[in-house]
Amino acid sequence: MIQFKLRSKARVWLAVLAGILVLIAVNVSIYQREQLLQHGRFVLLELAPVDPRSLMQGDYMALRFEVANQAFPNSTWRRANNHENLSAMASDGAIVVRLDQHQVGRFQRIAKPQEILAANEVLMRYRIRNDQVKFATNAFFFEEGQAQLYEKARYGGFRVSANGDMLLHSMHAADYTLLKKQADE
Structure with a gap:
């Protein structure tokens, strides 16, 4: 006992x-x-067109980013692996983007281990899931009734650490302005 x-x-x-x-x-x-x-360092990534709504999950934007198209010009990871510079790449990795005067990141190259970056360059991690390149997240959820505001989104605003970890921070219009939730009337 x-x-x-x-x-x-x-x-x-x-x-x-x-x-x-x-x-x-x-x-x-x-x-x-x-x-x-x-x-984290603020970086804007241009959105690539994708179906933005889901009735089952509520209001949200499905996200894809233009840097993924720039880094992997073929539409799927499987086809991108045939590209000569990508043959040795794993399904997860990092790219280097160069920031313009508006903090918009443009693809420069696939990152190499321990690579030294220029002052206007940022390391960004990506993942390959279901043959698609993803940066931090593939969706931005918003409150019901705010869809019209977020339809104007052209950029996703990220906070990025020195090692390339990223968090989606905000959505921005074509003129780089922050899209904010409209106050209840």
Whole structure:
């Protein structure tokens, strides 16, 4: 009976410890993302056309970015692998973009390990999922009734860390202005 109580107490303590470790990991991740939003380099990526709405998931914009088309000129990853410069690439990696005067990133090259970047260049990580190149996210969700505002979006605003991690920060119009939620009347 004593041995059973010890095992039971050990299991409870192990469960409590595991819960604490999970909470610590989640909070560290949240803190890192908040730091990226506050201190990351601001970069605009031009949007590429895609169907913007889903009735099942609510109002959102499905996102694709022009730099993906520039980096991988063929429409799918599988076809892009036939391109001579991409044969050694993994399905996840990074590109280098050059920023113009409006902070719009234009594809320059596939990043090499430990590459030194110029002052106006930024490293951006990508992932290949379902034969499509994705940067940070492939959707921007917004409140119901705001679709007309976000139909004007031409750029996604990102915060980017030095190692290429990115978070979608905002949506911007063709004149680079921030698209903000319209106040309720």
